[in-house]
Amino acid sequence: MKVKIKEWNAVASWIWSLDTDRCTICQLAFEQPCPRCKLPGDECPPVTGACNHHFHLHCIVRWTEEQDYCPLDRQKWKVKN
Ligand SMILES: [Zn+2]
Ligand SMILES: [Zn+2]
Ligand SMILES: [Zn+2]
Incomplete structure (x- = not known):
């Protein structure tokens, strides 16, 4: 039986690409407001x-x-200006 090492590399690179489009504190994507926002229209921009x-x-x-x-x-x- 052969172990497929290739698949491990694929998973690792997928995890690395995640932190660009979601907030790593609450794990939600930036299209959504944070869990503290009660209304979807609340201002919650990514910084x-x-x-x-x-x-x-x-x-x-x-x-x-x-x-x-x-x-x-x-x-x-x-905060970056
Ligand atoms: Zn967040
Ligand atoms: Zn918020
Ligand atoms: Zn940092």
């Missing part, structure tokens, strides 16, 4: 940090109340 990671505005605001670093790379969080 980009200096480290080029994206999060819902509400998700990162809530996160940075407790700590001041990016949840993905632990660099100091700063």
